[in-house]
Amino acid sequence: QVQLVESGGGLVQPGGSLRLSCAASGFTFSNYAMSWFRQAPGKERELVAAITPYGGNTNYQDSAKGRFTISRDNAKNTLYLQMNSLKPEDTAVYYCNRRVGYLNWGQGTQVTVSS
Numbered sequence: 261q262v263q264l265v266e267s268g269g270g271l272v273q274p275g276g277s278l279r280l281s282c283a284a285s286g287f288t289f290s291n292y293a294m295s296w297f298r299q300a301p302g303k304e305r306e307l308v309a310a311i312t313p314y315g316g317n318t319n320y321q322d323s324a325k326g327r328f329t330i331s332r333d334n335a336k337n338t339l340y341l342q343m344n345s346l347k348p349e350d351t352a353v354y355y356c357n358r359r360v361g362y363l364n365w366g367q368g369t370q371v372t373v374s375s
Contacts, residue, residue, distance in 0.1 A: 262286030262363050264356050269369030276346050280369055282339040282356030290314070290334040293359035296341045298352035299368075309341060310359050323349070346373045 268280040280296070293312050299305040309320045309330035318330050329342040339356050353368035 264363060264366040266354060266356055266366050266369040269354060269371045271372045271374065272346055273375050274347060274373055276373070277342070277344045278346065278371060280341040280343065280354055280356075280371075282341075282366075284337045284339065284356075287363070289332075289337040292361075294330075294332060294339045295357060295359045296328075296330060296339070297355045297357060298350075298371075299355070300349075300352040303352075305355070308354070311339070343371070346371075348373045 263285045265283045266280060268278060270278060272278055290313055293310060295310040296308045297305050298308050307321060308324050309318065309328055311318045311330045311332055315332050320328060327343065327345045331340045332338065351371060351373050353370050355365055355368045357363055357365065
């Protein structure tokens with residue numbers, strides 16, 4: 261069964277850090293570029309960061325550059341997003357998915373940045 265399960269979100273103060281994880285199953289994870297997306301209340305889902313199948317290349321939304329780091333462990337079929345210097349505008353539900361050929365979306369993980 262193809263599945264994406266996000267975790268690691270929570271409530272954090274501005275300037276804080278979180279590390280999100282995405283456990284993938286049911287497909288050959290190492291064959292696919294992967295991405296993190298987020299959806300804030302009342303807004304459309306947007307791409308935050310992407311990584312090639314073996315991690316050689318990454319790219320980021322402008323607002324994430326210098327603060328977020330996407331990585332992956334193909335041996336564990338897991339995608340990560342290290343988020344530092346968090347801002348209130350980073351508040352959203354965060355999702356992972358393939359970069360192209362989307363799978364069914366997981367439940368996401370809520371990130372709330374607030375003092």
